[in-house]
């Protein structure tokens with residue numbers, strides 16, 4: 097397996113939850129982590145936390161649903177570091193409630209952040225990987241990417257689209273050394289639900305939720321594989337007994 101020394105890794109949605117854990121673990125494995133999400137204060141604090149632990153980090157506040165902001169972030173990162181080895185497309189939002197109770201703004205935001213955000217970041221950063229013929233993309237999807245539930249219609253739509261994007265892009269990249277993987281976790285103990293403005297499912301059944309650390313370990317396992325091994329998709333479930 098590879099270690100991640102000297103790798104430059106961009107993580108979106110880095111300020112909280114799973115993205116924060118993945119960023120900490122990438123840094124612990126030797127990567128320089130570029131932290132991306134909207135809230136600068138959280139990114140600044142996380143950069144300090146990583147540096148205090150002896151790691152390397154930088155941050156770029158960016159709304160991944162805004163193409164100009166994404167392109168600007170990508171340009172600044174590539175100008176400064178000359179390369180990106182790893183892109184973790186993790187930023188995501190979820191609005192609780194029935195499809196019929198959610199409004200068009202919430203529908204737009206779900207697709208713009210979860211689906212288009214991933215597409216914009218990939219479009220902005222992966223051409224440089226293709227040029228170098230090296231790099232890895234890890235898309236954080238969800239079991240909602242292939243299992244439909246009546247409770248998450250909009251979220252499910254945004255994640256199903258990401259499955260198609262990920263699978264088709266792997267075919268486009270088939271004759272290159274750029275790898276694309278996806279993880280499909282069940283519920284994770286983060287603030288995704290609490291921040292959704294609706295029912296906080298995480299509080300109702302905390303024992304049924306995955307720990308972000310466990311999910312991040314799977315992400316590290318994928319990212320540390322040898323150059324000729326592409327772990328293309330892994331779903332991660334909490335065993336309840």
Ligand SMILES: NC(=O)c1ccc[n+]([C@@H]2O[C@H](COP(=O)([O-])OP(=O)(O)OC[C@H]3O[C@@H](n4cnc5c(N)ncnc54)[C@H](OP(=O)(O)O)[C@@H]3O)[C@@H](O)[C@H]2O)c1
Nearest residue numbers: 109111112113114134135159160187188238283284286288
């Ligand atoms: N929690 C779960 O049960 C679960 C299960 C399966 C998959 N997932 C997926 O895991 C990923 C991480 O979610 P999480 O559970 O860690 O949620 P979280 O704790 O709410 O973190 C989401 C992160 O995304 C960032 N973000 C939101 N909108 C953004 C935007 N427009 N531009 C840039 N960053 C944005 C947030 O920061 P700012 O608000 O500061 O921008 C935050 O750092 C998501 O893709 C989610 O769909 C979660």
